[in-house]
Amino acid sequence: MKVDMKVNILKEIPDFDMNMQLTGVNLTSLNNFIKAQGKFDVERGNLDIYSELDLMDGELNGYVKPFIENIKVLDWKNDNKKEEGGILNAAKEAVIGLFSKAVENPKRKEIATTVPIHGNVNNPETNGWATFLGILKNAFIEALNRGIEGSAK
Numbered sequence: 155m156k157v158d159m160k161v162n163i164l165k166e167i168p169d170f171d172m173n174m175q176l177t178g179v180n181l182t183s184l185n186n187f188i189k190a191q192g193k194f195d196v197e198r199g200n201l202d203i204y205s206e207l208d209l210m211d212g213e214l215n216g217y218v219k220p221f222i223e224n225i226k227v228l229d230w231k232n233d234n235k236k237e238e239g240g241i242l243n244a245a246k247e248a249v250i251g252l253f254s255k256a257v258e259n260p261k262r263k264e265i266a267t268t269v270p271i272h273g274n275v276n277n278p279e280t281n282g283w284a285t286f287l288g289i290l291k292n293a294f295i296e297a298l299n300r301g302i303e304g305s306a307k
């Protein structure tokens with residue numbers, strides 16, 4: 155993890171400008187979180203995240219840019235269907251696996267998008283459609299570049 159941050163702590167709600175990189179995360183180490191949020195788990199994969207956030211006068215602007223590579227959601231040979239929720243869960247994992255292959259950039263073999271974050275620090279908003287369109291753009295039009303963009307301000 156690498157974080158570069160400038161903070162003005164003399165305000166009631168501190169201002170900050172942050173660039174963050176988290177690279178080389180094994181997705182299986184996040185299975186408890188993935189199971190809690192998505193009701194499935196992953197068999198393998200790697201995650202890199204790049205983020206730039208700017209908080210000024212209580213207004214947050216920025217993005218989170220995740221890159222997932224080498225993902226495998228369902229392993230028919232090794233998954234224990236009874237422990238993992240039965241055949242319906244296996245079907246769900248198969249659909250997620252097919253979707254992940256469908257939106258993978260064919261040249262880079264990765265799934266990526268940019269998740270825009272804007273709004274009041276107490277209730278920041280993301281844009282689900284922009285995030286989904288970013289996945290499609292990365293897969294079929296132009297691959298995203300890893301790293302900080304310098305566009306949060």
